[in-house]
Amino acid sequence: MTELFYSGAVVAVIATLLVIVQTNVVHALIYLVLSLLSVAVVFFSLGAPFVAILEAIVYAGAIMVLFLFVVMMLNLGQRSRDQEKDWLPARTWFVPSVLAAVLLMQLTASFPSAQTQIKEIGARAVSELLFGPYVLAVELASFLLLAGLVSAYHIAKKS
Secondary structure, three states: OOOHHHHHHHHHHHHHHHHHHOHHHHHHHHHHHHHHHHHHHHHHHHHHHHHHHHHHHHHHHHHHHHHHHHHHOOOOOOOHHHHHHHOOOOHHHHHHHHHHHHHOOOOOOHHHHHOOOOOOOOOOHHHHHOOOOOHHHHHHHHHHHHHHHHHHHHHHHHO
């Protein structure tokens, strides 16, 4: 599990740095999704499979849906459709594919040893934690998401 943790952490850091330096929004999004998935692998390696699944579904899935929503809202026209056809040549997939392959190899190698460490926890226990001692963090996260949604609406709104 230690190798899984470190490889997931390295992939997360590299993918996050690549998100920052990318000039193409679509390429940056691909690296962001890879970064979020590698953070999910880190959570899994720390013995929190539920949080890892939530990370993959909520963050990686929600980021993709939000991105599609913004692209549809902007409606850039024929020029953007022509650019979309050429947005990902094969060489652009090389680095994310290598990083994802490293994560996949480490994750599959850790499955036999991970079966003995996973402790099942019910939805009630998770909700008691989220709305018990961590209620302030949950509410702050919801305000942050709401602020991002309102900001995205106002930025994309045509005047």
